[in-house]
Amino acid sequence: MNRRDFVRLSGVGLGAAMLPDTWAAGKPVPAAELLNPGLDPAAKKILADVALNTAKSRGATYADVRIGRYLRQYFFTRETKVENIVNSESYGVGIRVIADGTWGFAATNQVTKEGIARCAERAVALAKANAEIQTEPVVLAPQKGVGVVSWKTPIQKNAFEIPVKEKVDLLMKVNNSALQNGAAFVTSNLFFVNEQKYFASSDGSYIDQDIHRLWPTFTVTAIDKAAGRFKSRDALSAPIGMGYEYLDGLASEKHSVMGYPTVYRYSYDMVEDAILAAKQAKDKLKARSVPAGKYDMILDPSNLGLTIHESVGHPLELDRVLGYEANLAGTSFATLDKWRSKNFQYGSNMVNFVADKTQPHTMAAVGFDDEGVPCKEWNLVKDGILVNYQATRDQVHILGETASHGCSFADSWDSVQFQRMPNVSLRPSPDKYSITDMIRDVEKGIYILGRGSSSIDQQRYNFQFSGQLFYEIKNGEIVGMLDDVAYQSNTQEFWNSCARICDQDDYRLFGTFFDGKGQPGQASAVSHGCPTTRFNGVNVINTGRKI
Amino acid sequence: MVILTPDEAKKIIDKVLSYSQADELSVELTGSRTGNIRFARNTVSTSGETENLSLSVTAIFGKKIGTATVNELDDASLEKTVRRAEEVARLAPDNPEYLPLLGPQKYLESQGYLDTTARLEARQRARLAVESIRPSREKKLSAAGYQEDSAGFQAIGNSRGLFGYYPSTSVNFSVTIRTDDGTGSGYAAADYNDVAQLNTRAATEVAIQKALASQNARAMEPGKYTVILEPMAAGELVQFMVRAMDARNADEGRSFLSKKGGGTRLGEKLLDERVTIYSDPQDPDIPASPFSSDGLPQQKVVWFDKGVVKNVSCSRYWAAQKGLAPLPQPSGFRMDGGDASLAELIKSTERGILVTRFWYTRWLDPQTLLYTGLTRDGTFYIENGQIKYPVKNFRFNESPVIMLNNLEAIGKPVRTRGSMVPPLKIRDFTFSSLSDAV
Numbered sequence: 001m002n003r004r005d006f007v008r009l010s011g012v013g014l015g016a017a018m019l020p021d022t023w024a025a026g027k028p029v030p031a032a033e034l035l036n037p038g039l040d041p042a043a044k045k046i047l048a049d050v051a052l053n054t055a056k057s058r059g060a061t062y063a064d065v066r067i068g069r070y071l072r073q074y075f076f077t078r079e080t081k082v083e084n085i086v087n088s089e090s091y092g093v094g095i096r097v098i099a100d101g102t103w104g105f106a107a108t109n110q111v112t113k114e115g116i117a118r119c120a121e122r123a124v125a126l127a128k129a130n131a132e133i134q135t136e137p138v139v140l141a142p143q144k145g146v147g148v149v150s151w152k153t154p155i156q157k158n159a160f161e162i163p164v165k166e167k168v169d170l171l172m173k174v175n176n177s178a179l180q181n182g183a184a185f186v187t188s189n190l191f192f193v194n195e196q197k198y199f200a201s202s203d204g205s206y207i208d209q210d211i212h213r214l215w216p217t218f219t220v221t222a223i224d225k226a227a228g229r230f231k232s233r234d235a236l237s238a239p240i241g242m243g244y245e246y247l248d249g250l251a252s253e254k255h256s257v258m259g260y261p262t263v264y265r266y267s268y269d270m271v272e273d274a275i276l277a278a279k280q281a282k283d284k285l286k287a288r289s290v291p292a293g294k295y296d297m298i299l300d301p302s303n304l305g306l307t308i309h310e311s312v313g314h315p316l317e318l319d320r321v322l323g324y325e326a327n328l329a330g331t332s333f334a335t336l337d338k339w340r341s342k343n344f345q346y347g348s349n350m351v352n353f354v355a356d357k358t359q360p361h362t363m364a365a366v367g368f369d370d371e372g373v374p375c376k377e378w379n380l381v382k383d384g385i386l387v388n389y390q391a392t393r394d395q396v397h398i399l400g401e402t403a404s405h406g407c408s409f410a411d412s413w414d415s416v417q418f419q420r421m422p423n424v425s426l427r428p429s430p431d432k433y434s435i436t437d438m439i440r441d442v443e444k445g446i447y448i449l450g451r452g453s454s455s456i457d458q459q460r461y462n463f464q465f466s467g468q469l470f471y472e473i474k475n476g477e478i479v480g481m482l483d484d485v486a487y488q489s490n491t492q493e494f495w496n497s498c499a500r501i502c503d504q505d506d507y508r509l510f511g512t513f514f515d516g517k518g519q520p521g522q523a524s525a526v527s528h529g530c531p532t533t534r535f536n537g538v539n540v541i542n543t544g545r546k547i
Numbered sequence: 548m549v550i551l552t553p554d555e556a557k558k559i560i561d562k563v564l565s566y567s568q569a570d571e572l573s574v575e576l577t578g579s580r581t582g583n584i585r586f587a588r589n590t591v592s593t594s595g596e597t598e599n600l601s602l603s604v605t606a607i608f609g610k611k612i613g614t615a616t617v618n619e620l621d622d623a624s625l626e627k628t629v630r631r632a633e634e635v636a637r638l639a640p641d642n643p644e645y646l647p648l649l650g651p652q653k654y655l656e657s658q659g660y661l662d663t664t665a666r667l668e669a670r671q672r673a674r675l676a677v678e679s680i681r682p683s684r685e686k687k688l689s690a691a692g693y694q695e696d697s698a699g700f701q702a703i704g705n706s707r708g709l710f711g712y713y714p715s716t717s718v719n720f721s722v723t724i725r726t727d728d729g730t731g732s733g734y735a736a737a738d739y740n741d742v743a744q745l746n747t748r749a750a751t752e753v754a755i756q757k758a759l760a761s762q763n764a765r766a767m768e769p770g771k772y773t774v775i776l777e778p779m780a781a782g783e784l785v786q787f788m789v790r791a792m793d794a795r796n797a798d799e800g801r802s803f804l805s806k807k808g809g810g811t812r813l814g815e816k817l818l819d820e821r822v823t824i825y826s827d828p829q830d831p832d833i834p835a836s837p838f839s840s841d842g843l844p845q846q847k848v849v850w851f852d853k854g855v856v857k858n859v860s861c862s863r864y865w866a867a868q869k870g871l872a873p874l875p876q877p878s879g880f881r882m883d884g885g886d887a888s889l890a891e892l893i894k895s896t897e898r899g900i901l902v903t904r905f906w907y908t909r910w911l912d913p914q915t916l917l918y919t920g921l922t923r924d925g926t927f928y929i930e931n932g933q934i935k936y937p938v939k940n941f942r943f944n945e946s947p948v949i950m951l952n953n954l955e956a957i958g959k960p961v962r963t964r965g966s967m968v969p970p971l972k973i974r975d976f977t978f979s980s981l982s983d984a985v
Binding site: 029087223226228455456544547 | 595673729734808920985
């Protein structure tokens with residue numbers, strides 16, 4: 001299935017614009033086939049050894065093989081109609097080798113001993129051909145083989161086992177609730193992913209992993225025909241590394257702030273959020289257009305997560321810093337000399353960013369990365385100072401380290417693995433401090449929730465973010481809704497204006513399901529945790545126009 | 548061989564149709580060979596080649612629809628795929644917006660397939676990359692680039708007798724050249740159906756020139772400026788507008804084409820009278836498929852005529868609801884221009900900013916088509932008809948609709964990302980802040 005087919009499958013193509021080509025990879029299958037357990041690990045080990053032995057016999061000094069089965073189920077609805085339900089499966093083998101100091105990669109959907117041997121030969125031949133124009137031989141950090149191991153996302157309910165009808169009923173309830181509460185239009189979606197990944201390498205690792213994540217989302221639109229205006233409000237859910245239990249809507253996992261928006265942690269009430277969204281979309285039609293100027297910003301995790309992703313996650317990718325992404329995504333302001341100085345003030349001294357692939361419920365959490373490195377947690381920014389990057393086995397020597405950070409990822413068996421973002425999260429304040437406390441302390445400010453428009457330059461200095469809901473704060477109280485709000489800043493200036501961070505009780509996850517990078521493009525999923533956070537004196541522009 | 552002839556494709560499609568037990572069956576058969584090479588820091592980083600044939604079968608029972616695909620074309624696989632699509636369809640809920648499949652259609656001839664591109668081999672691909680890397684190395688600059696070539700075909704058919712076949716080739720190249728001290732960056736890109744037209748060395752020379760000329764940019768106050776948008780920059784904003792022209796959204800009151808009190812702006816003058824935008828699958832500069840994926844014929848369509856909204860794309864379902872003719876979205880478009888070259892536009896400018904391209908352009912308001920983004924890889928100050936010095940990149944907040952009402956001059960169209968777009972001179976273009984990014 002190519003992108004065009006996918007756009008057609010998705011009907012009006014909500015989301016199609018934000019979906020990468022790779023999401024569409026795979027063949028549609030009946031839902032029942034998604035429960036088929038696939039090949040058992042012992043059989044995969046035999047096939048993996050064919051790849052490793054063939055590569056070695058052809059002259060590879062290192063080889064790894066990934067046998068991947070990628071299952072996806074997605075639902076598209078609008079108003080009272082189900083537009084499409086797609087079940088897809090993609091299965092194959094990717095083999096990566098080093099020969100003559102150069103990477104080579106080949107992939108095949110012929111998951112047989114013969115198909116895999118031929119594929120390994122192709123990978124070695126490609127490496128040798130590219131070696132002729134290679135000027136920087138690969139230096140690989142050592143990784144001891146971990147033997148035969150397995151890992152599974154800790155889920156309570158496998159989303160693929162929930163009947164299709166139950167999921168359709170939920171979305172129809174969501175849509176009807178929005179329509180009954182004043183929405184003119186509503187689209188809703190469920191995305192479920194299960195990656196069954198088997199990895200083996202010439203280091204002696206045989207790793208079987210079963211990875212789950214999901215994303216329930218919707219967009220509600222309200223219309224004022226007489227005025228010729230419309231406003232929409234997207235779901236405040238987070239894509240998350242959980243099972244279907246995320247949709248239980250537990251009361252213990254939600255709270256509302258001063259009677260205003262309701263926010264969710266590890267359990268999401270999609271119907272309730274749709275009702276609120278319909279009412280809030282109508283309120284947005286009447287909201288006051290923001291006067292441009294400086295405001296103290298209170299950013300909910302559903303909004304700040306994207307700002308962290310763009311202004312901290314991406315600039316600290318070591319391959320970007322080194323120039324490997326210069327032709328597409330760009331490079332980074334966070335250069336090696338800033339890191340070496342040990343005094344580059346990325347943010348105010350209360351700002352601590354950790355990278356990890358271990359945090360429960362996050363989408364980057366796995367046992368091992370796609371080059372067999374056990375996952376861990378490490379600091380990126382400590383007490384406001386830049387202290388580290390995100391690296392893979394062939395990069396980490398540049399940082400003077402001898403072990404990879406475990407940041408290698410490929411989005412499919414037929415994509416080559418490269419450095420991808422781990423979870424990057426802002427540590428909560430150790431002192432007790434709630435959202436209500438924070439709002440009470442602000443004289444002139446804006447409280448923003450939800451993911452909106454985002455744009456950032458190719459070195460990650462200048463950014464502009466919008467949101468879904470904007471509340472005006474005056475003298476410690478929410479006084480009403482604003483519209484046409486976007487905040488503009490510079491990464492270093494912004495994080496140095498960070499004035500207060502709420503405590504652990506308010507720590508929640510934001511996620512991005514389709515983070516794009518590379519040429520040809522690949523998608524990855526990653527989470528960003530943070531509590532509600534305050535930034536002082538941020539520049540707000542008014543985005544209202546007349547045409 | 549993954550590129551089948553029309554006869555070979557039809558034979559397979561007819562066989563698939565013969566297995567059908569569904570009320571209706573629709574088939575799409577595609578094949579392609581795609582190769583790529585990626586380089587950075589003046590050396591190759593990754594490369595790859597993939598071949599694929601894909602058959603997609605959609606079965607319909609009443610208003611229930613199911614799709615299945617396969618990449619093996621033996622008889623057993625074909626039949627299995629039809630059964631699988633039928634099984635998915637039986638389980639699906641009714642889609643009340645489903646319309647019966649189209650019958651036989653007449654399609655235009657379009658020449659988008661070039662043997663030169665189809666025959667491209669790994670060695671030639673590497674040579675084209677080296678021609679980009681070498682001048683960069685010689686000048687002690689750093690090149691990062693990507694080249695992808697593809698040859699393939701698309702065939703469609705269905706149980707009502709429709710059949711269409713379209714072969715095409717493409718090659719896309721882009722390169723970013725950066726100075727070693729990181730203060731200069733230049734970019735060039737090219738896309739063609741015929742690889743013989745691709746000159747990676749010439750494109751790289753443009754990027755080199757921009758990288759060197761953009762070093763040590765000066766800061767200018769953000770504000771409203773006269774700008775000259777090179778075709779890459781102009782095309783990015785114009786294509787957002789063309790792609791947003793949807794009849795259903797306009798009728799439903801959620802489009803830049805929706806009118807106060809209901810109705811749409813179809814037939815109204817929305818842009819400067821010098822703006823004419825149309826699409827034509829037979830345009831020799833940007834040949835495109837003569838049919839859309841649901842089988843509707845693509846024809847020459849004028850979207851804006853002298854600033855007036857002439858046509859809006861419309862799905863088959865919405866057309867049936869409203870008693871209109873369905874009109875598919877085009878794959879590319881041509882914006883009419885004049886004869887002036889980019890150099891002549893610069894020469895005619897007393898004071899302005901030259902923009903090479905935009906980056907990270909995202910919508911802010913679908914109602915006004917307000918977009919934000921940044922300039923990148925070569926932004927220059929123009930004074931008295933001459934480029935005076937490089938300036939720091941700006942963030943812009945602008946709508947293509949507003950921009951095309953503030954038109955000063957239009958240059959000669961060139962191909963960029965599958966469309967023909969002229970360089971544009973625009974007054975009062977809104978830059979809202981500065982960026983330190985190079």
